[in-house]
Amino acid sequence: MADLIVKAAVKEYLDDKNVASDFYDALDEEVAELLDDSARRAEANDRKTVQPRDL
Numbered sequence: 001m002a003d004l005i006v007k008a009a010v011k012e013y014l015d016d017k018n019v020a021s022d023f024y025d026a027l028d029e030e031v032a033e034l035l036d037d038s039a040r041r042a043e044a045n046d047r048k049t050v051q052p053r054d055l
Contacts, residue, residue: 003028004028004031004032004035005024005027005028005031007024010023010024010027034055035050037054038050038054038055039054041054042054
């Protein structure tokens with residue numbers, strides 16, 4: 001699976017928090033699920049374009 005998140009951006013966003021190394025893999029999986037669900041919803045509505053409302 002491709003990395004869907006940028007670790008440096010996550011670390012910067014969380015600012016002064018420590019981030020466990022396995023957090024990134026878990027976050028990547030969550031993002032992948034969100035994208036898969038969004039794509040299915042767009043397809044169910046006869047669209048090829050994933051839109052914000054598919055979230």
